[in-house]
Amino acid sequence: MEADAGQGAGAPTPLSKERVLRQALALADSEGIDALSMRKLGQGLNAGAMSLYHHVGNKEELLDGMVDLVFAEIELPESGGDWQSEMRAWAVSARGVLARHPWAITLMPSRTTPGPANLRYHEAVTAALRKAGFSVQMATHANWLLDNYIYGAAVQAASLPFADAGELADMIDDVFLPQLPAEEYPYLNESATALMQSDYDPADEFTYGLSLILDALERDRLSAKS
Amino acid sequence: MEADAGQGAGAPTPLSKERVLRQALALADSEGIDALSMRKLGQGLNAGAMSLYHHVGNKEELLDGMVDLVFAEIELPESGGDWQSEMRAWAVSARGVLARHPWAITLMPSRTTPGPANLRYHEAVTAALRKAGFSVQMATHANWLLDNYIYGAAVQAASLPFADAGELADMIDDVFLPQLPAEEYPYLNESATALMQSDYDPADEFTYGLSLILDALERDRLSAKS
């Protein structure tokens, strides 16, 4: 009778696709994507599970919407300035977003139709590349390669069981090195030992690879120009 | 009584972890990873669902094993020759394997402990790189970057709703272009139109990006040597 009487005469805020998606995103962030069930989602919205189906169609569509919401969080590149810094800022933003929502990358391979935020994102990136002088073909290459890089980084980040350099150093000699006897894995053993001693930070890999790719693309751009 | 009397006096082949994993892989390949349930898996092995738990612990462990089986399919690089061709052959093999088992990449982000095949794979790649003259640090960079590239390509391939160049061309003007009005998405529209007319094959992107990365790594290797 008064379960929804929040403060004062406030209405209980009606359900809407946006509210459902936002709650789903929050739930996936806090409890993991496997814990996202229609019942639990409804609970968080003071609604029954079946009420949600008036706003999302089915769970697949819910997941599609969640992924697109994640894409919407990525800062789009400006265009017209130094294309490398534009792409770098955009890629760093994308990496941060995918790290904040680690479940998103696990959903990506099964979502085959891009949402509006995804289209806007690709439009903006393509625009920046074309304005920097890339041909349609080369812009396509660059687009594919950069997406590839960002997705791959998200997959690797999600599959690593540590978060920062300190944790990694701890894990290397607690759990990794014991599994890497020098006789069976001489090279991995060598690497692990060396990395532990040089406080290696896997987060640096992202910027290293990104620069490598951007430089290579720039070389291609210049050589195609002449 | 005679359900397992195959040909002659053949015993029904006892269950084993390997047999369970192989059947699971076959089932995921043919019906998709979502259709892989313990009951159905048992059925294919003439066993009850609960019998499987004497060989795999739980479903997570089953998935871990399946992913490692996939890694085992990847051809390892030789070492000692031209490192770029070695890495190229290996990467192409990895791409093929992940394309044959599209569900594997969706599992990857959630599997945090590498299996033995995964370790062997990284050992072989690291060996090839070190023997080619890469330092430990640079071999780590290269390892990370190449893994990144392969995983990213698998994610993109899995999320694209077409298989080859012909299908793409068909889809571009049947479904993509109508969704990309030139006013809202001028650049994507331009790209889609241009690509359709030049029978663009997304499979070529893989070799383009791979060469770009290998060349860039070679440059780094040489400049660090001097």
Added chain:
DNA sequence: TGCGATAATCGTACGGTGTACGATCCTTAG
């Protein structure tokens, strides 16, 4: 003002899931 239509909500139910538990069988060592 009242009424019909339309949309939103929700209770219940069905067939599926992973797996805990205990009973059963089958193999093998002594």
Added chain:
DNA sequence: CTAAGGATCGTACACCGTACGATTATCGCA
């Protein structure tokens, strides 16, 4: 031949996505 141990499996439980129908709330129009 028997005792013991592991492998197998039937049943049960809690949970899932969602089809279906009943119920309620909202709004346009006479």
